[in-house]
Amino acid sequence: MSEPGITSDFGGAQAGGTQTGGAPIGDMVHRVAPDLSGQEAVRLEDVHKSFGALEVLRGIDLSVAAHEVICLIGASGSGKSTLLRCVNLLEPVDRGRIILWGQDVTASGVDENAVRRHIGIVFQSFNLFPHMTVLRNITLGPTRVLKVPRDQAEEAGRALLSRFGLSEKQDDYPDRLSGGQQQRVAIIRALAMQPGIMLLDEVTSALDPELVSEVLGIIRELATAGMTMLIATHEMSFARDIADRVFFLDEGVILEQGPPDQVFTAPVNSRTQQFLRRIVDAGRL
Amino acid sequence: MPARGSREGAYLDPQTPLATGAPPPGSFAGNGRGSHLLGGQRAAAISTVSTVVFIGGVVALFVFAPGAAAVRHTFFNPQQMKQAFLGDPSEGLYSVGKGLILNIEMFLIAEVLILFCALLIAVLRQLHNPVLFPFRMLAVVYTDVFRGVPLIIVIYGIGFGAPALYIRGISTQSDFVYGIAALVLSYSAYVAEVYRAGINSVHQSQVAAARSLGLSQWKSLRFVVLPQAVRTVIPPLLNDFISLQKDTALVSTLGAVIEANRAAQIDSSTLFVYSSYTVAALLFLCLTIPLARFTDRLIARDVSRRLAGGGAIR
Numbered sequence: 001m002s003e004p005g006i007t008s009d010f011g012g013a014q015a016g017g018t019q020t021g022g023a024p025i026g027d028m029v030h031r032v033a034p035d036l037s038g039q040e041a042v043r044l045e046d047v048h049k050s051f052g053a054l055e056v057l058r059g060i061d062l063s064v065a066a067h068e069v070i071c072l073i074g075a076s077g078s079g080k081s082t083l084l085r086c087v088n089l090l091e092p093v094d095r096g097r098i099i100l101w102g103q104d105v106t107a108s109g110v111d112e113n114a115v116r117r118h119i120g121i122v123f124q125s126f127n128l129f130p131h132m133t134v135l136r137n138i139t140l141g142p143t144r145v146l147k148v149p150r151d152q153a154e155e156a157g158r159a160l161l162s163r164f165g166l167s168e169k170q171d172d173y174p175d176r177l178s179g180g181q182q183q184r185v186a187i188i189r190a191l192a193m194q195p196g197i198m199l200l201d202e203v204t205s206a207l208d209p210e211l212v213s214e215v216l217g218i219i220r221e222l223a224t225a226g227m228t229m230l231i232a233t234h235e236m237s238f239a240r241d242i243a244d245r246v247f248f249l250d251e252g253v254i255l256e257q258g259p260p261d262q263v264f265t266a267p268v269n270s271r272t273q274q275f276l277r278r279i280v281d282a283g284r285l
Numbered sequence: 286m287p288a289r290g291s292r293e294g295a296y297l298d299p300q301t302p303l304a305t306g307a308p309p310p311g312s313f314a315g316n317g318r319g320s321h322l323l324g325g326q327r328a329a330a331i332s333t334v335s336t337v338v339f340i341g342g343v344v345a346l347f348v349f350a351p352g353a354a355a356v357r358h359t360f361f362n363p364q365q366m367k368q369a370f371l372g373d374p375s376e377g378l379y380s381v382g383k384g385l386i387l388n389i390e391m392f393l394i395a396e397v398l399i400l401f402c403a404l405l406i407a408v409l410r411q412l413h414n415p416v417l418f419p420f421r422m423l424a425v426v427y428t429d430v431f432r433g434v435p436l437i438i439v440i441y442g443i444g445f446g447a448p449a450l451y452i453r454g455i456s457t458q459s460d461f462v463y464g465i466a467a468l469v470l471s472y473s474a475y476v477a478e479v480y481r482a483g484i485n486s487v488h489q490s491q492v493a494a495a496r497s498l499g500l501s502q503w504k505s506l507r508f509v510v511l512p513q514a515v516r517t518v519i520p521p522l523l524n525d526f527i528s529l530q531k532d533t534a535l536v537s538t539l540g541a542v543i544e545a546n547r548a549a550q551i552d553s554s555t556l557f558v559y560s561s562y563t564v565a566a567l568l569f570l571c572l573t574i575p576l577a578r579f580t581d582r583l584i585a586r587d588v589s590r591r592l593a594g595g596g597a598i599r
Contacts, residue, residue: 090493117499127494131512140508141498193498 036066039101041197041228042087047096049082056082058252060096064197064230069223071239071260072232074249075275080232081124083249084199087230088119101196117145120190121199124206126182128174134161134185135170141193153192160188164218180211187218198222200231236276236285240264248272362560369552369561377555381564384548388533389572391461391544395468395533396526402469403476404511410477411484411506424477431474437535440467444539464536472529479521483514520587523580527573534569545569 042064049057056079064070072080085091087098089105089112098106105115128137138157142148148156161167164184174182183203190198200219204212216238222229223242233239239246239260246263248256248271256263256272264285267273279285347353372380409417409424431439444463448456487510495505537547545565552561 085493088497090497113496113499113501116497119497121497123490123494125490127490129491129494129509129513131516141500144504144508145499189498 039066040064040099041066041068041101042230043097043099044083044087045097045099047083047086047098048094049079049086049091050094056252057086057093060252060254062247062254062257064228066228067226068244069227069229069242070231071243071246072230072249073234073236073239073246073263073275078249079252080249081201084121084201084230084232087197087199088116088121090121113145117141117193118196119199120187120193120195120197122183122186122190122201122203124202126174126179126186126206128182128186128189130174133171133173134166134177137174137185138189138192141189146193157188157192160191161185164188178211179207180214183207183211183215184218187215187222191222196228198227198229200229200233202232202234204233204235234284236264236279240285248275250275359558360560360563362558365556365558365560366564368556369549369564372548378552379543379548381545381548381552381561381568384543384545384565385568385572387461387542387544388530388546388569391465391468391533391536391542392526392530392572395465395472395529398465398469399472399476399529400522402473403480406473406477407480407484408506408511410481412502414502428474428477431471432478434471436467436471436532437538439471440464440535440538443467443470460536460539460541464533464539464542468529468532468536472525472532476522476525479518479525480514482521483518484510486517487513520580520584523576523583527576527580530572530576531569534565 040063042062044060044062047057047060048055060079060083062070072083074080082091086093087100089098093106096106097104100115100118104110105112128134129140132140135154135157138160139148139150139153142153142156143150158167158170161170164187166181166184166188169177169181169185174185177185183206187198187203203219204215207215212235216235219229219231219238220242231239231243241260243260245257246260247254248263248267248269250271256267256269263272264276267276276285347356350356368376368378370380370382372378372383406424406428409420410428412421440463443466444460447458447463447466450456484506491509491513492505495509496502500508533544534546536542537544537550540547543551545568549561549565553559
């Protein structure tokens, strides 16, 4: 897995060169991901993570192929968010390995900043930078991390905004935007880094119900464009609709996985059955 | 559960229905002091009377005190106040007004240096790079020491200690420079803590968002955390600068800097009255009150912005 030399892409000096190239970022909207069919994008091997005495992840194994859309479902506290935060190294794992495109990113000597610039993450609470305009939110990463010249980054940012119907908001500050608009900007901010993988952490949970669909719409577009995505979500019908595979997490382990039709209609595990019954009873599926 | 006071049965006892319907008629009657709509004039009248009575009382205390005449003579002698303000070389009087310009100079120079040094210290304490460990320790010790030692002792220490060292370039400076150095050393420790509070007030999720874009710890601090932190701490910073403005007077203890307080001291020992001090006090108020009002306005603006929703700062 970790042959010498292979980790070099995350080793600092030359990292980033593979994705940024010289092409303006605007183009990337139409080729969200290069064709990587057959490659493995993410693999987790026996990942453990505790916060103090609380064991949040208790041995997670999963593999995501390029262009695959994975939905993580499960009750609050089952470890979905922690799993995503571990993948982009916001939380260091206690045990196990995380392998991105064949490179072990939990090995020592890995430049975490170099890893993160290839992974987009979107949070439940948007986390836009309140002191920057929408456009500046989007260009901060490209200009400061990828060293894209400011005018190019802005041009690309404007292209992304217009693509997702937010052109007229580019000079507004985040507090002038609705929750749905803020979350769409947060997605665009992640996309502007041309990530190879997108991690979406319950991105619609903080939204008013009428604003959910505009955000889900973007995610659908990304899926269609071939973006590899790991999505933690409570939107069951959306998960059923968009996922290639669904993983059911319970108390830090994956209890069930498979194509959505199988997991949602014929769950094998009794905990999964229980969980889905409660969802159906609440009228959410 | 036993009944409290005169209440029949327990509060929310299981027999009571949860929905109790409309409150009985007359439940909303006030205490007979009139409605809020008429309160504006009433409140204005009450506050006017209360103010007049209070100020009248204080003035009466000064006017009718047994030593009132003597106090007026020593502290509020208009002729001598004017002399002290303008200065009079023929009588060996220094100008308190001119002295104040020195205070303002010291304040402005110290302020710029403090803003810079304190930020450096606060940032040092925030970075977790292992190479910086000794500097981080130094920053902690520095803030602990200089927040704990009274400013006047720091002024003595620098003003009398630095010349005694006989180091070229350091021991030959003027008291003006030593005074500013002492102010900077002491205030940077306080202001560094103000900055640090501001940095800690920026939510962790902002850092997570910045780091997840691939920004290094330093760049997240520089572009995301610090701009938000500095905006939050502007009012408390201004507060510290109000006290810095008047603490410049302590530099007078070194003797050779004839700033407002020192000028007043010399004048009073020449004229044998304290009116020169009154002049100095009034002049310091002229400096600090505008800054205090400005700070209040910033805070009020901040509050109304928070109430307006969003709470964003920029």
